[in-house]
Amino acid sequence: QKEVEQDPGPLSVPEGAIVSLNCTYSNSAFQYFMWYRQYSRKGPELLMYTYSSGNKEDGRFTAQVDKSSKYISLFIRDSQPSDSATYLCAALWNTGNQFYFGTGTSLTVIP
Amino acid sequence: GAVVSQHPSWVICKSGTSVKIECRSLDFQATTMFWYRQFPKQSLMLMATSNEGSKATYEQGVEKDKFLINHASLTLSTLTVTSAHPEDSSFYICSALRGGYGYTFGSGTRLTVV
Numbered sequence: 145q146k147e148v149e150q151d152p153g154p155l156s157v158p159e160g161a162i163v164s165l166n167c168t169y170s171n172s173a174f175q176y177f178m179w180y181r182q183y184s185r186k187g188p189e190l191l192m193y194t195y196s197s198g199n200k201e202d203g204r205f206t207a208q209v210d211k212s213s214k215y216i217s218l219f220i221r222d223s224q225p226s227d228s229a230t231y232l233c234a235a236l237w238n239t240g241n242q243f244y245f246g247t248g249t250s251l252t253v254i255p
Numbered sequence: 256g257a258v259v260s261q262h263p264s265w266v267i268c269k270s271g272t273s274v275k276i277e278c279r280s281l282d283f284q285a286t287t288m289f290w291y292r293q294f295p296k297q298s299l300m301l302m303a304t305s306n307e308g309s310k311a312t313y314e315q316g317v318e319k320d321k322f323l324i325n326h327a328s329l330t331l332s333t334l335t336v337t338s339a340h341p342e343d344s345s346f347y348i349c350s351a352l353r354g355g356y357g358y359t360f361g362s363g364t365r366l367t368v369v
Contacts, residue, residue: 178358180360185346186363187261187360234358245298245299
C-alpha cells in the first residue's frame with residue numbers, strides 16, 4: 145500500500161465549477177500536508193500547506209485535512225482555465241523529513 | 256519568499272557523457288535539499304537527500320555512483336548524472352525546506368539522453 149493514494153483522473157470540469165481533489169494516506173503519524181500544482185514541463189508549485197486537522201482557505205482554494213479518516217482534500221471554487229494542471233498532494237511526519245507524494249490528479253477546466 | 260533556482264531547465268546529451276544539474280536557494284540557506292525524479296504521468300520519486308557538508312543519503316535502488324550529489328554550500332546542491340544512458344532521460348527536480356514556507360521546488364530539468 146502506498147503511503148499516499150490519489151486518483152490520477154483525468155478530471156474535466158466546465159469553467160466556474162467547484163472542483164474537489166482528494167487523497168488518502170495510510171500513516172497516522174503524518175502531521176504536515178501539502179498541495180502542489182504542476183504545469184506541464186514545470187516543477188511543482190506550492191499551493192497550500194497545513195498542519196494537522198482542519199481547514200485552510202486561500203482565495204479560491206480551500207485545503208481540508210481529516211486525520212480521523214486520513215483524508216486530504218483540496219477544493220477550488222470558480223475554477224478557471226488557468227487552473228488546468230496536475231495537482232499533487234503530499235504528506236510528511238515532520239519538517240526536515242522525507243515526504244510522500246500522491247501520483248497527482250490531472251485537471252482540465254474547459255472554457 | 257523562498258525561491259529555488261534550478262539550472263539548466265532543459266538539456267540534451269549524448270549517451271555516455273555526464274550532465275550536471277544545479278539547484279540554488281536564492282534567498283535562504285538550505286542545509287537540506289532533496290532530489291526527485293519524475294517520469295511522464297507519474298509522481299515524483301525521491302532519489303536522495305542532500306546534506307550540506309556531508310554525504311548524500313540515497314533511496315533504495317538509486318545508484319550512488321551514477322547520480323553524484325554534492326552539497327558544497329548552504330545555497331547550492333548539484334546532481335551529476337554520470338555516463339548517462341537513454342533510460343536516464345527524465346524530469347529531475349530539486350527542493351529545499353525553509354522554515355515557515357514548507358518545501359519549495361525548483362522548476363525542474365528535463366534531461367534527454369540520445
